[in-house]
Amino acid sequence: MGGEADTSSLFSGVIAVFLDKGIHHRRLQIWKDKLQQKGGVIRQHINRTITHIFAVDVKHLAERVGPDRLKKFRFVAFRYEWIEDCLKAGSRVLPENYLLLSPRKEEPALSDESTPSSIISEDDIHYVLPPGVKSKRKSAGGKGEDDFESDEDSHKRRKAEDWMDIIQRGGKLGIVGPKGITSDVNERKELGSQSQVVLGENADEGAPSSPGGNLIELSPNQSSHPYTPPNLNKNITAIFDELKNIYGDALGDDRRSFSYYKANSVVEKLPFKITSVDQVKGLPAIGKSMQDQIAEIIKTGKSSRLEHFRQDEKVKAISQFGSVWGIGPSTAQKLYDKGHRTLEDLENEESLTSAQRFGLKFHEDINKRIPRPEVAEMERLVQKYAESITSGISVLCGGSYRRGKETVGDMDFVVTHPDGKSHAGFLRQLVHKLKEIDFLTEDLTVGMDHKLEERGVDTYFGLCKYPGREQRHRIDFKVYPIEKYPFGLIAWTGNDVLNRRLRLLAEAKGYKLDDHGLFPVMHDASGEKVMDRSSGVPCKTEKEVFDKLGFPWLEPNERNL
Numbered sequence: 427m428g429g430e431a432d433t434s435s436l437f438s439g440v441i442a443v444f445l446d447k448g449i450h451h452r453r454l455q456i457w458k459d460k461l462q463q464k465g466g467v468i469r470q471h472i473n474r475t476i477t478h479i480f481a482v483d484v485k486h487l488a489e490r491v492g493p494d495r496l497k498k499f500r501f502v503a504f505r506y507e508w509i510e511d512c513l514k515a516g517s518r519v520l521p522e523n524y525l526l527l528s529p530r531k532e533e534p535a536l537s538d539e540s541t542p543s544s545i546i547s548e549d550d551i552h553y554v555l556p557p558g559v560k561s562k563r564k565s566a567g568g569k570g571e572d573d574f575e576s577d578e579d580s581h582k583r584r585k586a587e588d589w590m591d592i593i594q595r596g597g598k599l600g601i602v603g604p605k606g607i608t609s610d611v612n613e614r615k616e617l618g619s620q621s622q623v624v625l626g627e628n629a630d631e632g633a634p635s636s637p638g639g640n641l642i643e644l645s646p647n648q649s650s651h652p653y654t655p656p657n658l659n660k661n662i663t664a665i666f667d668e669l670k671n672i673y674g675d676a677l678g679d680d681r682r683s684f685s686y687y688k689a690n691s692v693v694e695k696l697p698f699k700i701t702s703v704d705q706v707k708g709l710p711a712i713g714k715s716m717q718d719q720i721a722e723i724i725k726t727g728k729s730s731r732l733e734h735f736r737q738d739e740k741v742k743a744i745s746q747f748g749s750v751w752g753i754g755p756s757t758a759q760k761l762y763d764k765g766h767r768t769l770e771d772l773e774n775e776e777s778l779t780s781a782q783r784f785g786l787k788f789h790e791d792i793n794k795r796i797p798r799p800e801v802a803e804m805e806r807l808v809q810k811y812a813e814s815i816t817s818g819i820s821v822l823c824g825g826s827y828r829r830g831k832e833t834v835g836d837m838d839f840v841v842t843h844p845d846g847k848s849h850a851g852f853l854r855q856l857v858h859k860l861k862e863i864d865f866l867t868e869d870l871t872v873g874m875d876h877k878l879e880e881r882g883v884d885t886y887f888g889l890c891k892y893p894g895r896e897q898r899h900r901i902d903f904k905v906y907p908i909e910k911y912p913f914g915l916i917a918w919t920g921n922d923v924l925n926r927r928l929r930l931l932a933e934a935k936g937y938k939l940d941d942h943g944l945f946p947v948m949h950d951a952s953g954e955k956v957m958d959r960s961s962g963v964p965c966k967t968e969k970e971v972f973d974k975l976g977f978p979w980l981e982p983n984e985r986n987l
């Protein structure tokens with residue numbers, strides 16, 4: 427067994443169900459005891475909190491969970507030998523060899539001879555990063571001041587982390603690239619309507635023609651209620667969250683920002699309050715630096731790193747600037763270099779675009795979250811006017827609203843028309859109408875009348891107000907031709923973590939996924955990757971996109987990863 431090494435937290439974070447068929451009960455009992463002694467938790471029933479299902483083989487697993495759920499739990503089901511080998515090694519061994527079902531054998535979908543059919547065993551996993559990530563900011567931020575590794579150094583470790591991530595997150599395919607979420611957001615803000623961001627969905631199964639009665643109305647008390655584990659470690663996650671924002675918004679350091687994001691996604695799900703750093707050793711996304719920081723927070727209640735930033739005038743100013751809609755890290759830095767220190771200073775800055783000016787003027791309003799019932803009302807209002815302009819038009823509020831959140835940051839409307847034609851030119855009329863009734867108040871970015879060769883998606887980003895009030899909210903419209911709609915809906919429903927996973931999964935299979943479709947990627951004569959936009963994989967519903975990718979289907983309210 428583990429020798430002298432302290433393995434008391436070997437299985438901490440593991441929440442397991444043991445399927446006892448086909449195994450001698452005494453042997454089973456030994457494994458159960460060991461798992462519990464070393465920090466694991468055993469449950470009787472399979473639910474979303476489970477990180478590991480152990481079984482003897484696929485047959486027994488299938489008998490117990492049934493074929494539908496089997497698909498869902500594919501990535502958390504392991505042979506018992508994993509426990510045994512971890513005990514032998516005295517540390518957690520990589521789980522990939524113990525998976526009861528691997529996507530390689532199972533996956534119908536996209537794979538073909540020329541592309542890797544497995545997303546797990548190929549080395550390419552490390553190289554399949556989101557577009558634009560490769561060289562970006564590789565050396566940004568002082569190297570060596572802590573344990574954030576270089577891209578190369580982290581490859582090996584990341585593979586292990588990715589695996590742990592899959593398991594930890596309850597079995598969704600979790601290949602996590604280093605692209606900072608916050609930077610995506612900023613890019614989107616700065617790019618405005620040319621957004622290349624992946625976006626999201628709504629009701630389903632492809633009833634885009636029913637603008638009224640859709641999935642959106644799911645009451646939060648029903649099955650649509652998102653899974654929100656009680657966060658027992660808010661003392662830690664609140665600090666990490668602030669650091670994530672500082673690194674992302676102010677310093678443009680995606681790598682560090684993402685490290686905190688990942689650490690938080692693990693810490694917030696732990697079923698216990700961390701009282702000793704030993705409890706988090708070996709957990710995914712919690713490397714040496716995170717452990718040190720957690721130890722400090724447990725001991726002092728504070729993070730010296732955060733305290734340092736809080737006192738740093740430059741970080742303070744740049745973070746504030748970066749929180750204004752339309753201002754990203756590079757603009758924030760420029761504004762600081764010009765001598766600005768507070769938001770008030772920016773009021774007289776002439777270089778601001780009109781969108782940034784509105785962002786500044788309504789900064790406080792925009793940063794207030796909107797209660798779900800108010801969004802429901804505004805959605806109905808928009809749907810009513812939309813229908814009066816073009817009958818049969820489908821207008822759904824995606825984003826966090828569609829994912830069932832109680833409050834939302836903004837409204838992300840996704841629009842299409844089932845006839846494949848009537849969406850064209852619709853947005854201009856809708857915006858006109860909604861301005862007439864004083865619902866839409868300020869334009870941020872407008873990208874209308876897109877021709878097909880411009881990829882055919884009209885967009886509008888602006889501000890609106892709830893009838894009878896002055897407070898502004900952020901509102902977006904994206905209009906997709908029907909054949910792109912499932913992709914647009916997935917992308918704009920999110921969440922961002924799911925989008926990243928879907929994109930990486932597509933890439934691992936030799937495709938590129940974005941809000942316009944799923945396209946094969948070829949290599950030209952010089953080996954450069956080229957995407958074939960003309961031969962997208964046709965999908966009529968969100969479900970078909972998930973199926974084609976071989977990703978277990980998730981209802982919108984299950985997409986809060």
Ligand SMILES: Nc1ccn([C@H]2C[C@H](O)[C@@H](COP(=O)(O)OP(=O)(O)OP(=O)(O)O)O2)c(=O)n1
Nearest residue numbers: 610611825826834835836918919920921922925
């Ligand atoms: N970096 C980003 C930003 C956004 N999105 C996608 C997923 C999001 O769900 C959707 C909408 O973006 P929002 O920033 O509006 O995020 P949410 O709607 O999820 O949350 P909220 O608006 O409540 O803050 O766009 C993404 O994939 N990557």
Ligand SMILES: [Mn+2]
Nearest residue numbers: 825826836838
């Ligand atoms: Mn949103």
